Amino acid sequence: MSATSALPWAAAAPTAKSSAIALYARWSPELDGKIAAAQQRLREAVMQHDVGLLQSSSLGVEDMVVTDLIHRAGLRIDVATLDTGKLHPETLALLPRIQVRYGLEVQVFQPVAGAVIAFVQREGEDAMRRSIALRKACCGLRKLEPLGRMLAGRSAWITGLRREQSGARAEVAFDADDATPDNPGRRKLSPIADWTWAELWAYVERFDVPTNPLHDQFMPSIGCAPCTRAIAVGEDFRAGRWWWEDSSKECGLHAQS
Ligand code: SF4
DSSP: OOTTTBOOOOOOOOOSSOHHHHHHOOOOTTHHHHHHHHHHHHHHHHHHHGGGEEEEOOSSHHHHHHHHHHHHTTOOOEEEEEOOSOBOHHHHTHHHHHHHHHOOOOEEEOOOHHHHHHHHHHHOTTGGGTOHHHHHHHHIIIIIHHHHHHHTTOSEEEOOOOGGGOGGGTTOOSEEEOOOSSOTTOEEEOTTTTOOHHHHHHHHHHHTOOOOGGGGGTOSSOOBGGGBOOOOTTOBTTTTBSTTSOSOSOOSSSSOO
16 A cells, blocks of 8 residues: 555545545645646646647546636636446536536547447456456557547646555656657646645535545545445555556556556
């Protein structure tokens, strides 16, 4: 377990208020400054990249906060998500909530249906449980290929990555080189890289940010339904992702596993 990523929570019954807010929200003395700094980073990104800029949202709490920060800064930035075909209904239900709240139509990128059908016919619905190679193959089809289409022609993408999330993310930069052979100048921007879990939920509470109700069921990191479980006291943020594997808990979107 990484010292940066253990969750200081104790299992508790959900309250009438969001239990995640009740358990974690703590407004720190630094948070006002961090909000202003994150919005300034977003303004500078719009000036530098204009229509080349995109927020890639997993619809998790970090990305919902980033969408809210963009909205409160008065910026217009395209937002897109990956619908892998394996998401929880609670996750997909955030799309109309975002539209109502922010007047924003999230662009949805899906995998190539024929490729997914062929993979499932060949390897079965539970292929990801049989080996890391098959899990990566599933992530490749359902996430990485559509991510490539999502980012085609974009000069920068915005993420909700935070350094506290895992050892693999401990060095996340606010503005990182993300060059590819097709896109040698691309940047990856993580405006809330320095925020803590407590600050994230304090922001959610203060600004009434829409969030996935699964966060209230001890799922700090939410991915595809077959590959996400609730975590227990003292486990890492990402311990509920691919929990049967001894791996870095990454699917390749942000770090190699
Ligand atoms: Fe497949 Fe699981 Fe990866 Fe989703 S998280 S793409 S279901 S292996």
